[in-house]
Amino acid sequence: MDGRKRYCPFCGGPLSARESEGRKRLFCEAEKRFLYENPVPAATALVLDSGGRILLVRRNREPGRGEWALPGGFVENGESPAEAARRELEEETGLRGDGALLVDVIYQESEFYRTALLIIGYRFSAFEGELRPGDDADEAGFFEPQSLPPLAFESHRRLVSAVLVS
Secondary structure, eight states, X not given: OOOOOOBOTTTOOBEEEEEETTEEEEEEXXXXXXXXXXXXXXXXEEEBOTTSOEEEEEESSSSSTTSEEOSEEEOOTTSOXXXXXXXXXXXXXXXXXXXXXXXXXXXXXXXXXXXEEEEEEEEEEEEESOOOOOTTEEEEEEEOGGGOOXXXXXXXXXXXXXXXXX
């Protein structure tokens, strides 16, 4: 399978590719309208402890199974990206974050999800709770900036670099 959509998700009619505004876009033949494919938003949490160490989790799911990453995941309906980052932080580490500050928004193509992602990074100025891995994390811990393990995703490397230089 080549990953292209063949049928309209709204009416089930056949899709074709047509030129619109200088780009090739999907077109629903039955409804005579273009379908706009958009990146999927995901949010990450950047947390530093009082010693300047950064919080990472070891993933137990693909993509990046067995590798270290920032706590994070997809933004769900009914929540803001900051709320998603806070939720993912608590699910994956047991910590509750406060004071979310936007670090960056990174566009990333994903072969695994067969779409583009918007990785939205938030630094939390405070946190509380007992650190414990959960959800899709096997381990969670704070790491010295000079001895970080390799990170699973380029977007996470960029977000960590942005926080460590600020």
